[in-house]
Amino acid sequence: MKKRIGFVAAMAVVGLAFLSIRYYEVDLPIWHLLGGGKGLDPATLHLRGEFVESNLGAAEGPAGSVTVRMIAQQFVFVPQCIVVPADVAVTFRVTSADAVHMLSFLGTNYGLRAVPGEVNQATFTFTKPGEFKVPCHEFCGAGHYAMRGQLHVVPRDQFASLLPGERRTCEPR
Amino acid sequence: MSHASRVSRAPTAVFWLATLLGLFAIPLSLAKNHSPAQPANSTPPLRIPSDVAWTxxxxxxxxxxxxxxxxxxxxxxxxxxxxxxxxxxxxxxxxxxxxxxxxxxxxxxxxxxxxxxxxxxxxxxxxxxxxxxxxxxxxxxLPTASDPLENRAFPQPMQDPSRATIAIRLIVFGDGQRGIPPCQSCHGPVSYVKGAPRLDVQNGTYLAEQLDHFSNGSRTNDINVRMRSIAIQLTAEEKTALSECYGAGLGPGANSR
Missing domain, CATH: 1.10.760.10 (Cytochrome c-like domain)
Structure with a gap:
């Protein structure tokens, strides 16, 4: 009986190892062949999808939730200046048009990677109003060190509610 | 003996069968929801800067x-x-x-x-x-070397050579505090991105005009607002300095050419 338990346990370990190897060596390659992970073409971001230039910036959902859509590209973030309300859960949806970039919100603990072909999403709540620098935190090319955006966190009452089709940035225009 | 071997073989056969059948199940289910669901927001009217995409x-x-x-x-x-x-x-x-x-x-x-x-x-x-x-x-x-026999406007001497410092600084280093990347990281010669023209043999007057058009919104055909968001941050003096410096063939030293 003891021997049998040992045999079953050993088989379970081997089976788990087999399954995990199968996942990485078979399932993921098949997934990529089937088009998984290529949901977004970095070359056509400006033509269709949610990252067209008229849709970038802060948008407000029906329940007062704020969603910010951004593109990171060599060597600017678009929009370069984001404005969000404080003490509200802000969902960032970020993609890249070329290389891998990373938003890191200086002065906070938050950061988000921008990967070409993928949408990275994270929800942050900024408690402290103020202006934060958002440098690129992933080496992306010759102009990487000057790639820097801005985040303005304003108190909730100063962030006027957005209309359904309205997008807000703090770019000087 | 045969009984024992059948007992031990049956789970193995089931295991292999399940593994083979499941071969396509996991990737297929993954492929369906590969990106997080997009929150439902009504979208503003679509504005497309350029029909060209680098496909x-x-x-x-x-x-x-x-x-x-x-x-x-x-x-x-x-x-x-x-x-x-x-x-x-x-x-x-x-x-x-x-x-x-x-x-x-x-x-x-x-x-x-x-x-x-x-x-x-x-x-x-x-x-x-x-x-x-x-x-x-x-x-x-076409070569870009100078041809004394041809009537070309380029290069033109800088109006104010002291502005060259501002321009060279922006071209080489950009301004990290404002998020202005160095010009040379996209327009060469350090590196190029697709669709960014070389500027070292371009006419200054033309460049000044285009920088103005990008910053005041009368030229909007740059993909993903790249050039507009940079030009809008440049001051009038910086725009003049940059276009004159490029128009002089990168620097006041080019005047003697």
């Missing part, structure tokens, strides 16, 4: 350009852009040595009306899709 098909069309046919076609461009791709009027751009992608993109944007120019829109409408690739191939081949 593989576009790159194939551009790279199939025939430079000899481009040479024959270029006779209709010579009057304004010069016989060797250097314009005699400083407000018209030089085309010599311009890379194929940026040349082709601008012609396509003139044709589709994404870039506004009363002169060039009419001319681009008269070109076939193949013609712009041929012209792009021809102008990319």
């Amino acid at each position: 593989q098909e576009t790159l194939t069309i551009i790279s199939s350009g025939d430079s000899f046919r481009g040479l024959l076609l270029a006779r209709r461009c010579n009057h304004c852009h010069g016989e060797e791709g250097f314009s005699s009027v400083p407000a018209y751009p030089n085309l010599a040595g311009l890379d194929r992608l940026s040349f082709w993109k601008q012609v396509e944007d003139f044709r589709s009306g994404k870039r506004i120019s009363p002169i060039m829109q009419t001319i681009a409408e008269g070109l076939a899709a193949r013609d712009s690739a041929d012209l792009a191939a021809y102008y990319a081949l």
